[in-house]
Amino acid sequence: MLSRLFCSTGRIVGKSTKIPLCLRVVSARSNSTNSVIETGTSTIQIKDMNYPARLDDWENFKMPGAPYEGMGPLPPLPDYDQNFTRHYVFPETWFQFLYPRTGATGTYTLLTGLAAMLVSKEYYIYSHDTWYAAAFIIAFTTLNKAVGPFIRDFTESLRVDRLKAYDQVKADEMDGLIKTVDEIKLEQWRAKGQELINEARKTNLAMMLETEYINRQASVVEAVKRKLDYQVTVQKVDTELTQGHMVKWIEKKVMETITPETQKATLNACIAQLNTIASK
């Protein structure tokens, strides 16, 4: 673990302004080879330049020769494989190669002529070994015809068991991979749930922001109003003071001027006025 940390520190993360730093660090940590991040419309893919043929879109992959839905009936599988040798040792491809030019007997003619040439020029030397070879061929051909199928059936189980084991390995691998695919799909579905959670969180956040905004607006209004109210009250207090003082001063002065004689005179005048008004 520590060695891994030691190796991963000091790695130069590419300077690209389009790709955010967090993604570059993640890709540099996870990939030991060069990686390029491609930001598509909605997906982010980390591409390893040393393995460019890696399949990223594995969900929509179709095997090249796989049967598809509207293809129709498959060709029937033959009971036996076609013969790839003629007379047990000569490959069929030799005969097919010469068939267009020389027909069905072309290769036979060629081989016969070749044998004739070899014997004639004594590139093949007739000796006691010739008889040995002939006896060998006849004996083994007879043995093969007589006992060959029996031996093949005897040893068929060994071969078939091995092939079955190979198929089983492949089947097990397929099952494991199918399970992995299902798990991946489940994780993708869960991630979609995360999207809903994120949306809810976003709406919650928006609501909280709006409430905070409104609260602050209200507090601003209140503060401004308080200040203005203060000014207003100060002004009122000033006017009250001045007016009150003025009124009191005037009253005082007026009261000073009022003497008992003037009081009586005004009173008589008022009574006379009232008499005139009453008579009308």
Add this chain to the structure above:
Amino acid sequence: MAGKADLANLAQHPKYYASKLEPGMKLPADTRLLRDVKLYEVPGWFSQRNFSPLGLWFSFKRFRHQLWSKYYHVRRPGGNLVAMLAGSAAVLMYITDYRDMKSHMLRKYH
């Protein structure tokens, strides 16, 4: 050079017919089939082949894969492969020992 491998005309060898080719892939210089190589170009073609130990191993591997696919990995294999190999071995042994058998010739002039 005609037949030089590039991504445009890479349908020249069955190995690359249906493959997805990425830019930056390393391919052999000449991807023509041997049947499409002119006779006067064959020595040049032969000299271009990979004769390093790994290249020789790969060529042997290809040969064996072809042989086994045709004669061994079939549903009911017989003794055809063994017979062909024995015959080829016999022919090669004969060619190797021909020099020593020249004294057994029946005629002097052919």
